[in-house]
Amino acid sequence: MQPLAPVIAASALEARKRIEVNRLCAMLALLLGLLAFLGAAVSTSLAAYRRAEHARLADTARALAGAVDAELGLLEVALRTIATSPRLLPRVPDAGAIRDIGRIGEELGGRIEVLPPGPPGTDPKRRPQALVSDLVEQEGQPLSLAITLPVIREGEVAHLLRFNYPPALLRPMVRHLGLRGESFAAIADGNLRILAHSRDATGRSTGVSAPGWVGPAVAGVQRILVTGPGWQNQPNVYAVERLTAAPGWTVVVAQPVAEIEATAWAALRWLLVGSAAVAIGIALAAWFARRASLIAARQEAAVLREGRAEMARILGALPVVVTVRRVTADGASTLVFREGDITAVTGWPAAGLRGGNDARHLFAPDAPDLPSMLLRTIREGTHRDEVRLRRPDGGWSWVRRGAICLRRDASGGAEVLTYTLNIDRERRAEARAITSSRLASLGEMSTGLAHELLQPLTAILLTAENTQAALDGPAEEAARRALDVIMDQALRASRIIEDLRRFASQPEERPPIKPVTLAEPVGGALALTSGLLRDVEVSVELGREAPVVLCDRTILEHILVTLIGNARDAMAGLPPGVPRRLTIGATRAGGEVRLSVADNGGGIAPEVMERLFEPFVTTKGPDRGIGLGLSVAAGLAERMGAKLQGRNEGAGACFEVTLAAAEVAAEPAR
Known part of the structure; x- marks a missing residue:
C-alpha cells in the first residue's frame, strides 16, 4: 500500500489543478463573452454611424435636387412670362421685341432665342410644357444647356422660345453645400455628362462622362444609395437623386468609403482603447458600450439637423411660407415645421409672427380661421382660398392659402401641409x-x-x-x-x-x-x-x-x-x-x-x-x-x-x- 500522506498530497494537488483549470476556463469564457459583447457593440455603433452618414448623403442629395429644380423652375417662370405676354413677344416679333428679350436673357445669365414653331399637329389645348435639354455641343461655341417653351398665340404654336445658358449657372449650388473631407457633389445631364462639380471651380470637368457603371446602376430609379468606384477607382458611397424639372438629369453626393470608415473609427477610438482593459470587468465594458450608443445617436441627430437646416435654407429663399402641422380631431394644431420668406409674403417682420399660432388678428374678419380651415382639409383632402391680410401700413394685401392632408391617424387627427402665397400682382x-x-x-x-x-x-x-x-x-x-x-x-x-x-x-x-x-x-x-x-x-x-x-x-x-x-x-x-x-x-x-x-x-x-x-x-x-x-x-x-x-x-x-x-x-x- 502507498503511504497515506503522499496520496492525500497528490489528491490535493490534483484538486488544485482541476480548480485552476476550471478557473482558467471560466476566465476564458468570460473573456470570450466580453470580446463578443464588445465586438457586437463596436459593430452596432459602426453600423449606426454608417446609416447616419448615408442618411446625411441622401438628405443632401434631396436638398441639392430641390435647389436645382427651384432654379430651373425660376428660369421656366421667366421664360413662360415672356411666352404668355403678347406685349413682350407679339405673334410677329419686331427688332425691338427681339432686343428686349435678348436683354432679359443677358440678365438671367444666358441668351434667349425666338425660333420657328415645331412640326404641325401640336395640340394648343394642352398646357405648353418646357423642355430642358442635355448638354449641347455646337461648333465654335462653348458647351451650353437650353430650356425650350412653345409660344401659343390664337390657339396655335406661333414660336419656340429657347433660353440658352452656360452650365456655370449651376456651379454655385454644388460649391456652397459645405461638404467636408473628400466628399463631393455633382450635377449630370440625361447622358450622365458632368454639368457642375463641387471640386471644379473652373468648369474643366464640364462634359466629362460619369464612370461606365453608373448608367446601369441608376437606370429606372428616382433615388438610390449605391457603392461604386470613382474616376480614380476609389470606392465611394453615392446618393443619387433624379430631378423633376429636368427629366433624366441627376444629382450625386458622394463620400469615400475609407473616409466614412476612418471617421467612424475615430469616433469609436475610445472604445478600442477600452478594449485593452477588458479584464477590468463587465461593468466597465457595458459603460463603454452605452457611451458608444449615445455618441452614435448624437451623430445621427446631428446629421438629421444638418439635413433639415439645408432644407430650411432652400425654402427660405422661395417667395412662399410653408408649414406642417399636427391637427387633432377638434381642430387644435401644433406647429411642426415652418419655413419661407414671411416678410415677402405678408409684409410683416418674421420675428413678429413666429410667436403666434394663427396671426388671426392680421386677417380680414370674413377669412376662415385656422382650425376650421384645417378641419375642412382633413375632410376633403385639400383646401384653397384667397383672403385679405392687413399690412403694417394699415392697407390690405391679398394672399392665397392652400392646405393638403398628408397623413390621417385613427383618432381623427392628421398631419397637414399648408402654404401661403402673396397674390397682389395677380389681383392688380x-x-x-x-x-x-x-x-x-x-x-x-x-x-x-x-x-x-x-x-x-x-x-x-x-x-x-x-x-x-x-x-x-x-x-x-x-x-x-x-x-x-x-x-x-x-x-x-x-x-x-x-x-x-x-x-x-x-x-x-x-x-x-x-x-x-x-x-x-x-x-x-x-x-x-x-x-x-x-x-x-x-x-x-x-x-x-x-x-x-x-x-x-x-x-x-x-x-x-x-x-x-x-x-x-x-x-x-x-x-x-x-x-x-x-x-x-x-x-x-x-x-x-x-x-x-x-x-x-x-x-x-x-x-x-x-x-x-x-x-x-x-x-x-x-x-x-x-x-x-x-x-x-x-x-x-x-x-x-x-x-x-x-x-x-x-x-x-x-x-x-x-x-x-x-x-x-x-x-x-x-
Missing part, C-alpha cells in the same frame, strides 16, 4: 383686365349712347322752344305739359349718364353685396346697349314681380353687357330677313335665382364650348375682340359669390348667372 393684373374689358365695351357702345342721349336732348330743345312760344300766348296748360316733357327727357338723359358713369367706374377689391331687384341691372344694361340692339327683338321675362338677389349692381350690369354684346355679335351672322331675338329671363329655384340671356345666333361650337371661359378664346375676328369678355365676366361672378355657365339651347346659346336669392327687400333705386 385682374383689375387691369376688367378695366380693359369695360373700356372695350364702352367704345363699342359709344355710337348707340350718343343716339340715346341725342333723342332726349333734342326733345328738350324742341319742347323748350314750344314752351317759350306758348308762354307768349294764352296756352298755359300746353306750357305745363311741355315742361313735364322737358323734365321727363332730362331725367332720361340723366339716368343714361349715371348708368354710363357707374359702368365705367373702377371695380372694388371686394364688391358690396346687398339686395338688388333684378329689374335695375337688367334695365341699366339694356339702356347701355340699346344702340347695339336696333335690329334685335328684345324680350324681358322677369315675372310679375322681379326677383330680389344678393349681388353688386355694377358688376351684374357689366356681366349682362358682355353677354348681350356677345349675343348681338352671334346673331349678326344670320341671313338677311331672319329675325334676331334676344330673351332675358329669370327663374327662382329654392334659395337661388337664375338669370338667363338667350339668343338665336346658331349656338357655340363644341371645340369652343370646352374652353368657353378661358382667356383669349374667341370666334370673332381680330377687330372685334381678344377673347377676354367671358373670362372677366366669369371671374366677376365668382368674386360676388355667383356662378356663370353657358350651353346651347334651341336655335342659339343660353348663358345663365346663378345668384343667391335675397330674403329682404331691396333698397329703393335712386
Whole structure:
C-alpha cells in the first residue's frame, strides 16, 4: 500500500489543478463573452454611424435636387412670362421685341432665342410644357444647356422660345453645400455628362462622362444609395437623386468609403482603447458600450439637423411660407415645421409672427380661421382660398392659402401641409383686365349712347322752344305739359349718364353685396346697349314681380353687357330677313335665382364650348375682340359669390348667372 500522506498530497494537488483549470476556463469564457459583447457593440455603433452618414448623403442629395429644380423652375417662370405676354413677344416679333428679350436673357445669365414653331399637329389645348435639354455641343461655341417653351398665340404654336445658358449657372449650388473631407457633389445631364462639380471651380470637368457603371446602376430609379468606384477607382458611397424639372438629369453626393470608415473609427477610438482593459470587468465594458450608443445617436441627430437646416435654407429663399402641422380631431394644431420668406409674403417682420399660432388678428374678419380651415382639409383632402391680410401700413394685401392632408391617424387627427402665397400682382393684373374689358365695351357702345342721349336732348330743345312760344300766348296748360316733357327727357338723359358713369367706374377689391331687384341691372344694361340692339327683338321675362338677389349692381350690369354684346355679335351672322331675338329671363329655384340671356345666333361650337371661359378664346375676328369678355365676366361672378355657365339651347346659346336669392327687400333705386 502507498503511504497515506503522499496520496492525500497528490489528491490535493490534483484538486488544485482541476480548480485552476476550471478557473482558467471560466476566465476564458468570460473573456470570450466580453470580446463578443464588445465586438457586437463596436459593430452596432459602426453600423449606426454608417446609416447616419448615408442618411446625411441622401438628405443632401434631396436638398441639392430641390435647389436645382427651384432654379430651373425660376428660369421656366421667366421664360413662360415672356411666352404668355403678347406685349413682350407679339405673334410677329419686331427688332425691338427681339432686343428686349435678348436683354432679359443677358440678365438671367444666358441668351434667349425666338425660333420657328415645331412640326404641325401640336395640340394648343394642352398646357405648353418646357423642355430642358442635355448638354449641347455646337461648333465654335462653348458647351451650353437650353430650356425650350412653345409660344401659343390664337390657339396655335406661333414660336419656340429657347433660353440658352452656360452650365456655370449651376456651379454655385454644388460649391456652397459645405461638404467636408473628400466628399463631393455633382450635377449630370440625361447622358450622365458632368454639368457642375463641387471640386471644379473652373468648369474643366464640364462634359466629362460619369464612370461606365453608373448608367446601369441608376437606370429606372428616382433615388438610390449605391457603392461604386470613382474616376480614380476609389470606392465611394453615392446618393443619387433624379430631378423633376429636368427629366433624366441627376444629382450625386458622394463620400469615400475609407473616409466614412476612418471617421467612424475615430469616433469609436475610445472604445478600442477600452478594449485593452477588458479584464477590468463587465461593468466597465457595458459603460463603454452605452457611451458608444449615445455618441452614435448624437451623430445621427446631428446629421438629421444638418439635413433639415439645408432644407430650411432652400425654402427660405422661395417667395412662399410653408408649414406642417399636427391637427387633432377638434381642430387644435401644433406647429411642426415652418419655413419661407414671411416678410415677402405678408409684409410683416418674421420675428413678429413666429410667436403666434394663427396671426388671426392680421386677417380680414370674413377669412376662415385656422382650425376650421384645417378641419375642412382633413375632410376633403385639400383646401384653397384667397383672403385679405392687413399690412403694417394699415392697407390690405391679398394672399392665397392652400392646405393638403398628408397623413390621417385613427383618432381623427392628421398631419397637414399648408402654404401661403402673396397674390397682389395677380389681383392688380385682374383689375387691369376688367378695366380693359369695360373700356372695350364702352367704345363699342359709344355710337348707340350718343343716339340715346341725342333723342332726349333734342326733345328738350324742341319742347323748350314750344314752351317759350306758348308762354307768349294764352296756352298755359300746353306750357305745363311741355315742361313735364322737358323734365321727363332730362331725367332720361340723366339716368343714361349715371348708368354710363357707374359702368365705367373702377371695380372694388371686394364688391358690396346687398339686395338688388333684378329689374335695375337688367334695365341699366339694356339702356347701355340699346344702340347695339336696333335690329334685335328684345324680350324681358322677369315675372310679375322681379326677383330680389344678393349681388353688386355694377358688376351684374357689366356681366349682362358682355353677354348681350356677345349675343348681338352671334346673331349678326344670320341671313338677311331672319329675325334676331334676344330673351332675358329669370327663374327662382329654392334659395337661388337664375338669370338667363338667350339668343338665336346658331349656338357655340363644341371645340369652343370646352374652353368657353378661358382667356383669349374667341370666334370673332381680330377687330372685334381678344377673347377676354367671358373670362372677366366669369371671374366677376365668382368674386360676388355667383356662378356663370353657358350651353346651347334651341336655335342659339343660353348663358345663365346663378345668384343667391335675397330674403329682404331691396333698397329703393335712386
